[in-house]
Structure formats: structure tokens, C-alpha cells
Amino acid sequence: xxxxxxxxxxxxxxxxxxxxxxxxxxxxxxxxxxxxxxxxxxxxxxxxxxxxxxxxxxxxxxxxxxxxxxxxxxxxxxxxxxxxxxxxxxxxxxxxxxxxxxxxxxxxxxxxxxxxxxxxxxxxxxxxxxxxxxxxxxxxxxxxxxxxxxxxxxxxxxxxxxxxxxxxxxxxxxxxxxxxxxxxxxxxxxxxxxxxxxxxxxxxxxxxxxxxxxxxxxxxxxxxxxxxxxxxxxxxxxxxxxxxxxxxxxxxxxxxxxxxxxxxxxxxxxxxxxxxxxxxxxxxxxxxxxxxxxxxxxxxxxxxxxxxxxxxxxxxxxxxxxxxxxx
Amino acid sequence: xxxxxxxxxxxxxxxxxxxxxxxxxxxxxxxxxxxxxxxxxxxxxxxxxxxxxxxxxxxxxxxxxxxxxxxxxxxxxxxxxxxxxxxxxxxxxx
Numbered sequence: 001x002x003x004x005x006x007x008x009x010x011x012x013x014x015x016x017x018x019x020x021x022x023x024x025x026x027x028x029x030x031x032x033x034x035x036x037x038x039x040x041x042x043x044x045x046x047x048x049x050x051x052x053x054x055x056x057x058x059x060x061x062x063x064x065x066x067x068x069x070x071x072x073x074x075x076x077x078x079x080x081x082x083x084x085x086x087x088x089x090x091x092x093x094x095x096x097x098x099x100x101x102x103x104x105x106x107x108x109x110x111x112x113x114x115x116x117x118x119x120x121x122x123x124x125x126x127x128x129x130x131x132x133x134x135x136x137x138x139x140x141x142x143x144x145x146x147x148x149x150x151x152x153x154x155x156x157x158x159x160x161x162x163x164x165x166x167x168x169x170x171x172x173x174x175x176x177x178x179x180x181x182x183x184x185x186x187x188x189x190x191x192x193x194x195x196x197x198x199x200x201x202x203x204x205x206x207x208x209x210x211x212x213x214x215x216x217x218x219x220x221x222x223x224x225x226x227x228x229x230x231x232x233x234x235x236x237x238x239x240x241x242x243x244x245x246x247x248x249x250x251x252x253x254x255x256x257x258x259x260x261x262x263x264x265x266x267x268x269x270x271x272x273x274x275x276x277x278x279x280x281x282x283x284x285x286x287x288x289x290x291x292x293x294x295x296x297x298x299x300x301x302x303x304x305x306x307x308x309x310x311x312x313x314x315x316x317x318x319x320x321x322x323x324x325x326x327x
Numbered sequence: 328x329x330x331x332x333x334x335x336x337x338x339x340x341x342x343x344x345x346x347x348x349x350x351x352x353x354x355x356x357x358x359x360x361x362x363x364x365x366x367x368x369x370x371x372x373x374x375x376x377x378x379x380x381x382x383x384x385x386x387x388x389x390x391x392x393x394x395x396x397x398x399x400x401x402x403x404x405x406x407x408x409x410x411x412x413x414x415x416x417x418x419x420x421x
Contacts, residue, residue: 005344008345012352012353014355236350286409288412
């Protein structure tokens with residue numbers, strides 16, 4: 001192993017020993033979706049770049065693994081805003097208090113959530129079921145949610161972003177992005193020419209079928225074969241083809257997965273129930289810079305008669321990261 | 328501008344330490360591999376992170392390493408490999 005002194009910080013975990021991986025994907029709460037959308041909107045508009053956000057996240061030191069992924073994002077965004085003078089603490093606290101007061105309502109039995117309509121900032125406002133996920137414990141949303149709401153409100157007040165930008169991003173992550181990768185793989189299973197084009201130049205092939213990915217990064221497609229098993233990780237943060245696959249699952253962002261998959265891929269794959277024969281080469285892709293990866297799984301057996309549409313229902317996200325294979 | 332390395336060239340990742348934001352993980356520094364492909368030219372993330380105006384544009388390579396060369400006591404097969412993206416200023420001739 002390399003000497004510890006070369007480690008850049010708490011985020012530089014590749015090669016560390018760590019715990020077994022919790023392979024279940026914990027669904028995101030509404031505040032996490034909101035925090036994610038804000039981060040993506042802010043970086044795609046180049047108000048604050050992704051590398052700045054990463055730099056400030058890495059600088060959190062001991063706090064890095066003491067708080068969660070979205071908490072880290074929120075805190076680094078806030079620290080940058082203060083450092084750059086986008087707002088000061090007085091304004092931040094004032095807006096945050098206002099956001100908290102909007103949640104400070106008497107506890108009553110909840111009516112049918114879909115029927116809740118009330119007025120926010122003079123406009124009719126409708127709630128989704130997901131808005132109440134955090135309330136199941138009776139504790140209300142975490143304090144970081146109010147931080148995130150306050151940061152977003154200041155950006156909106158300054159005309160840098162709009163509420164619609166955030167709403168659209170949440171919608172895309174929920175309903176658009178996760179389906180793109182599945183559609184692309186189903187097409188590759190169904191159409192050999194498209195498969196060849198995808199492996200040759202994935203971003204172009206995907207664009208040629210009318211899907212324009214909202215990303216600066218390039219996409220590389222690696223096909224699983226009889227002799228090579230591909231698997232993807234980002235040891236330094238959580239680089240992932242989000243506009244093609246949606247949000248990375250919680251295990252992909254976990255310390256265990258990021259530490260271990262680079263130096264013991266067979267053991268990690270076994271924890272996902274994937275046993276790779278000794279005769280096969282395992283190729284790990286550390287997605288550490290400007291490329292993003294799509295793993296093309298083999299077409300399942302006995303599917304010769306299925307349409308592209310039917311095939312798309314057989315595509316699972318885990319295949320496209322390389323942790324599982326279709327039967 | 329020409330890139331310094333071509334496909335299949337042998338390279339060693341620089342083993343210097345770094346401060347600030349950087350995309351070369353510690354575990355790969357000092358390791359020997361080959362150029363798998365040239366990815367193109369990108370603004371240096373180390374400078375973007377510091378909000379430098381007009382960050383330097385650098386060539387990015389995908390490099391292939393044998394797992395046996397990266398880890399002491401690697402428990403997998405001889406044929407196993409790992410591939411990473413490394414910017415030109417982190418690569419030296421082997």
C-alpha cells in the first residue's frame with residue numbers, strides 16, 4: 001500500500017480496509033433531492049464549479065465522514081458563499097429563521113397529503129407525499145434542510161437561479177435521467193449497429209438517438225464479455241453518469257465501496273451476489289476525472305423474441321455500474 | 328498541441344504529494360502503467376478549484392495498471408487490471 005502521507009485528505013479512501021457494503025439503496029428524502037438539485041443547478045450555471053465544491057468538501061477534515069453526503073455538500077456550498085461574499089451570516093440567519101418559521105406549525109392529524117393546498121409567498125402551494133418523509137420520526141426536517149432552503153432563497157433573490165430550475169432538476173432526477181440508461185442499453189441489446197456505435201463513441205451514439213446529455217463530461221461504454229468483467233467506482237467522491245443513470249445509489253457513495261472495490265473487487269462483487277470465475281479478468285474503472293462510464297451488460301438469455309420496449313424492462317441500474325449481471 | 332504520450336507508452340505516475348484539490352488518488356502515485364487512450368484536453372481541475380482565471384488546458388489520459396503492480400499482496404488474479412484518468416502533469420516516462 002502507499003504511504004499515508006500521500007493521502008490528500010479524508011476523501012482519498014481508495015485502498016483502505018473498510019466494512020462490508022450495505023448493498024441496499026436507501027431512497028432519498030425530499031430534502032436530499034432538493035439539496036442535490038441545488039448543487040447541480042449551481043454548478044451547471046457555473047455560479048460555483050464542481051471542483052470548487054469538491055475542494056471545500058475535502059477541506060472539512062474530520063467532519064467529512066461524521067456527517068452525511070448531502071450534509072457535506074450543503075456545508076461546503078455555504079462555506080464557499082461566505083468566503084466569496086455571496087452573502088454574509090446576518091443575511092443567511094435572517095432567511096434561515098424565516099424558512100424555519102414557515103415549518104413551525106401546530107401538530108395536527110395530517111389530512112390526505114394530496115389534498116393539502118395552502119399559500120406560500122402569496123402563491124397557492126401544493127405538497128407532495130415526499131415532503132413529509134422526514135416527519136415520520138416527529139422531529140421534522142434536519143437543520144441542513146433549512147440551510148439549503150436559505151442558500152437557495154438567497155440565490156433566487158439575487159436572480160442567479162429560479163425556483164423552477166430546482167423543481168425541474170428534481171423532476172429530471174426522479175423521472176427522466178434513470179430511464180435514459182435503460183433505454184440506451186435496451187437499444188444496444190436489440191440493435192447490433194447501435195451497440196457498435198455506442199462502444200465506439202457513447203456520447204455521440206446517445207446524441208444520435210435524440211438524447212442530449214446535460215453534462216460536460218464524456219461517456220465511455222465498456223461491454224461485459226466472456227473474458228472481462230468491468231466495474232466502476234469513484235474513489236475520490238461520487239462521479240457517476242447522472243444524466244444517463246440518475247442519482248448514484250447510496251452504496252456507490254459509501255466509504256466501504258469506494259475504499260474496497262479498487263483493491264478487492266472479487267470480494268466486493270461477491271457481496272452483491274456476483275461471483276466472477278477465476279478465469280475472468282476483472283477491470284476496475286476509477287472514475288476520477290472527466291470521463292463517465294456506462295457498463296453494457298450481456299443480453300439476458302431467452303430474450304430473442306422481445307421488443308426493445310420489453311427489453312428495457314429487464315435492464316437494472318446495478319448492471320450498468322457492473323456490480324451485478326443479468327441472469 | 329501535441330500530447331506528450333501515445334497509446335501503449337509506459338508511464339509512471341508522479342509520487343509527489345499535493346495540497347489542495349487534485350484528482351490523482353494517493354494509491355496510484357508512483358505506480359507504473361501504460362497509456363490506454365488519450366481522452367482529450369481539459370481545464371486543470373486543480374486550478375478550477377481555486378477559481379483561477381483561464382485555468383491551464385491539459386491533456387487527460389486513461390492509464391491501465393496491473394493490480395499486482397498497484398497493491399502489495401493483491402489477492403486476485405494476475406490478469407486483473409485497474410484503469411484511471413491521469414492528467415499529463417502527473418505522468419512521467421517509465
